[in-house]
Amino acid sequence: MIKYAIRRILISIPILLTVVTLIFFLVRSMPGGPAVAMLGDYASKEAVEALEKEMGLDIPIQQQYLVFLKSLSRGDLGKSLITGMPIAPQVARVLPYTLELTISSALFGVFFGIPLGVFTALRRNRMFDYIGRTFSLAGISLPSFFLGILMMLIFSVKLDLFPVVGGGDIHDLAGSLHHLFLPGLTLGLMMTAYITRTTRSSVLNVLREDYVRTARAKGLRERIVIYGHTLRNALLPVVSFVGVYTIVLIGSSVLVEIVFSRPGLGKMMVGAIGQRDYMTLQSVMVVYASWVVIINLLTDLSYGLIDPRIRYD
Amino acid sequence: MNERRNLWRTFKNNKTGVVGAVMALVVLLTAVFAFLISPYDPLDQDVFHRLTPPERSHPLGTDEYGRDVLSRIIWGTQISLTVGFISVLLGMIMGTAMGVVAGYRGGWTDTLIMRMVDVMLSFPTLITGIMVAAILGSGLVKLIITIGIVFAPRFVRMAYGPTLAVKELEYVSSAKVIGASSFRIIIRHILPNIFGEIIVAGTLWMGTAIMIEASLSFLGLGVSPPTPTWGNMIKSGMDVLSNAPWLSLFPGLSILITILAFNMIGDSLRDIADPKLRA
Numbered sequence: 188m189i190k191y192a193i194r195r196i197l198i199s200i201p202i203l204l205t206v207v208t209l210i211f212f213l214v215r216s217m218p219g220g221p222a223v224a225m226l227g228d229y230a231s232k233e234a235v236e237a238l239e240k241e242m243g244l245d246i247p248i249q250q251q252y253l254v255f256l257k258s259l260s261r262g263d264l265g266k267s268l269i270t271g272m273p274i275a276p277q278v279a280r281v282l283p284y285t286l287e288l289t290i291s292s293a294l295f296g297v298f299f300g301i302p303l304g305v306f307t308a309l310r311r312n313r314m315f316d317y318i319g320r321t322f323s324l325a326g327i328s329l330p331s332f333f334l335g336i337l338m339m340l341i342f343s344v345k346l347d348l349f350p351v352v353g354g355g356d357i358h359d360l361a362g363s364l365h366h367l368f369l370p371g372l373t374l375g376l377m378m379t380a381y382i383t384r385t386t387r388s389s390v391l392n393v394l395r396e397d398y399v400r401t402a403r404a405k406g407l408r409e410r411i412v413i414y415g416h417t418l419r420n421a422l423l424p425v426v427s428f429v430g431v432y433t434i435v436l437i438g439s440s441v442l443v444e445i446v447f448s449r450p451g452l453g454k455m456m457v458g459a460i461g462q463r464d465y466m467t468l469q470s471v472m473v474v475y476a477s478w479v480v481i482i483n484l485l486t487d488l489s490y491g492l493i494d495p496r497i498r499y500d
Numbered sequence: 501m502n503e504r505r506n507l508w509r510t511f512k513n514n515k516t517g518v519v520g521a522v523m524a525l526v527v528l529l530t531a532v533f534a535f536l537i538s539p540y541d542p543l544d545q546d547v548f549h550r551l552t553p554p555e556r557s558h559p560l561g562t563d564e565y566g567r568d569v570l571s572r573i574i575w576g577t578q579i580s581l582t583v584g585f586i587s588v589l590l591g592m593i594m595g596t597a598m599g600v601v602a603g604y605r606g607g608w609t610d611t612l613i614m615r616m617v618d619v620m621l622s623f624p625t626l627i628t629g630i631m632v633a634a635i636l637g638s639g640l641v642k643l644i645i646t647i648g649i650v651f652a653p654r655f656v657r658m659a660y661g662p663t664l665a666v667k668e669l670e671y672v673s674s675a676k677v678i679g680a681s682s683f684r685i686i687i688r689h690i691l692p693n694i695f696g697e698i699i700v701a702g703t704l705w706m707g708t709a710i711m712i713e714a715s716l717s718f719l720g721l722g723v724s725p726p727t728p729t730w731g732n733m734i735k736s737g738m739d740v741l742s743n744a745p746w747l748s749l750f751p752g753l754s755i756l757i758t759i760l761a762f763n764m765i766g767d768s769l770r771d772i773a774d775p776k777l778r779a
Binding site for chain 1: 619635707715749755759
C-alpha cells in the first residue's frame with residue numbers, strides 16, 4: 188500500500204504542473220493579451236505598456252513562466268490588478284467558506300445517498316423505489332442555482348428561518364452553521380441524488396452476480412447475503428464516484444455562492460472576471476486545480492485501501 | 501428490421517422513456533413554433549404593466565420592464581436548444597477528429613492529446629466553461645464555441661478507445677496493404693464503426709450542455725440581455741426575488757423540464773441497452 192501511495196502521490200505532481208501550465212498559457216492567450224483585455228481595445232499604447240510592465244508581461248514568455256512557477260512554489264499568487272493587494276491572503280480568507288460548503292454537502296450526500304440507494308435497490312420496483320428514483324432524477328436535472336433560489340424562496344423569504352445572504356463569521360460556529368444551512372442543503376440534496384442513483388445501480392448489478400445466487404442457494408439468511416456478500420462489493424465503485432461527484436459539486440458551488448452571496452472561491456472568481464482582474468482569475472484557477480488534484484489523489488488512495496486489486500496494477 | 505421493431509417495442513413499454521420523449525418533443529416544438537405561439541414580442545416593453553403577477557393577459561406575469569415572461573421563455577427555448585445542439589455538435593466534430601487522430605497515429609500525438617484530455621476531464625465542467633468563457637468573451641457565437649470546447653474532451657475519449665481497437669483489425673491492415681490513405685481508412689473504415697455510440701452520447705449530453713448554457717448565462721457569461729435566455733432571465737429575476745418570484749421561477753422550471761426530458765430518455769436507453777436490467 189505504501190508503495191502504491193508513494194507512486195500515486197508522485198504522479199500527481201506532473202498532473203498539477205500540466206494544469207497550472209495550461210492555465211498560465213490560457214490567460215496569456217487572450218486576444219491582445221491580458222493587459223489589453225483589462226484596459227479595453229481603445230487604451231493608449233503607453234497605458235498598455237505600463238500595465239504590462241506592472242504585470243510582468245514585458246519580459247519573454249518563457250521567463251514569465253519561470254517567474255510564475257517560482258513564485259507559486261513559494262505560495263505567492265501575485266497581486267490583484269484592481270486593488271494591488273497580494274492575492275494569497277485573500278484566497279486564504281475565502282477558502283474556508285468554500286471548503287466548509289463543499290465538504291459538508293459531500294458528507295450530507297454520502298450520509299443520505301448511500302442508504303437511500305441501497306434501500307431503493309433492495310425494494311426494486313416498489314413504491315419506495317419509485318419515490319427514490321423520482322427524487323434522484325429530479326435532483327440531477329435541477330440546476331444548482333435554481334434549487335438554491337427555491338430554497339431561498341421557501342426558507343428565507345416565506346418562512347424567514349434563515350439568512351438570505353452572506354457567509355457569517357467563520358470563527359462563530361453557530362452563526363456560520365446558520366448561514367451554511369441553505370447553501371449546504373442545496374448542494375447536499377444534489378449530491379444525495381447523484382449518490383443514490385450510483386449506489387442503486389451498483390447494488391442491482393451485484394445482486395445479479397453468481398456469488399450472490401450461490402449464497403442464496405446454499406441457504407444463507409437474507410441478511411448475511413445482503414450485508415456480507417452484496418453491500419461490500421457494491422459499495423466499492425461508489426467510493427470512486429463520490430470523488431467524481433465531489434468535483435462536480437465544486438463546480439456547482441460557484442453558482443450556489445453567487446445565489447447566496449456567500450464569500451468563497453467561486454464568488455472571488457466571478458468577481459475577478461467581472462473586473463477583468465486576470466491575475467486573480469489565474470490564481471483562483473490554480474487553487475481550484477490543486478484542490479481537484481488533491482481530491483482525485485484521495486479518491487484513488489482510498490480506493491486502493493479498500494480494494495487490494497488496485498495496488499497491484 | 502425485426503430487431504429494430506423489437507427495440508421500438510421495448511422503448512414503447514418503457515414509460516420513463518416515452519414520457520421523456522414527449523416532453524422533449526414539446527420543448528422542441530415550442531422552439532420551432534416560437535413565432536406562432538408567443539403571445540407578445542419578447543422585447544416589447546410596457547412601462548404601465550411592470551412586475552405584474554401572473555394573470556389572464558400575462559399568464560406568467562411581466563418583468564421589470566413590463567415584458568411578457570411567457571413570451572420570453574418561449575423565445576428563450578429557441579436559444580437554449582440552439583446552443584445545446586450546435587455546441588454539442590461542434591464538440592462532437594472537434595473531439596471525434598482529435599480522438600481518432602490520437603488513436604490512429606499513436607506516438608507523441610496520442611500522448612499530447614490524451615494527457616490534455618485527462619486534465620480537462622478531471623476538472624469540473626462548469627469551471628472549465630467559466631475559464632474559457634472569460635477568455636473568449638460573451639455573446640451567442642462565443643458561448644457556443646465555449647461549450648463546444650468544454651464538451652470536446654468527452655468525445656475524444658469516446659472516439660479514442662474504439663479507434664485503437666479497430667485499427668488492429670484485419671480489414672484495416674488489408675486496406676493499408678492495397679494502398680489506401682490514412683484519411684480514407686479513417687473515413688471509410690474507422691468512423692462508421694464508432695459513429696452510433698457517439699451520436700447517442702451526444703444527444704444525451706445536450707441536456708448537460710443546456711444546463712451549462714443556463715449556468716453561464718446566469719453568471720453573466722453567456723448571451724447578454726435583452727435577448728432572453730432562461731439563465732439570464734433567472735439572473736435578472738434575482739434582484740426582485742422576494743417581490744416578483746415568478747421572474748426566476750418559471751424560467752427555472754423550463755430548464756428543469758428540458759433537462760429532465762433528456763435524462764429520462766437517457767435512463768430508458770440505458771435500461772434498453774442492458775438486457776439484464778429488463779427482467
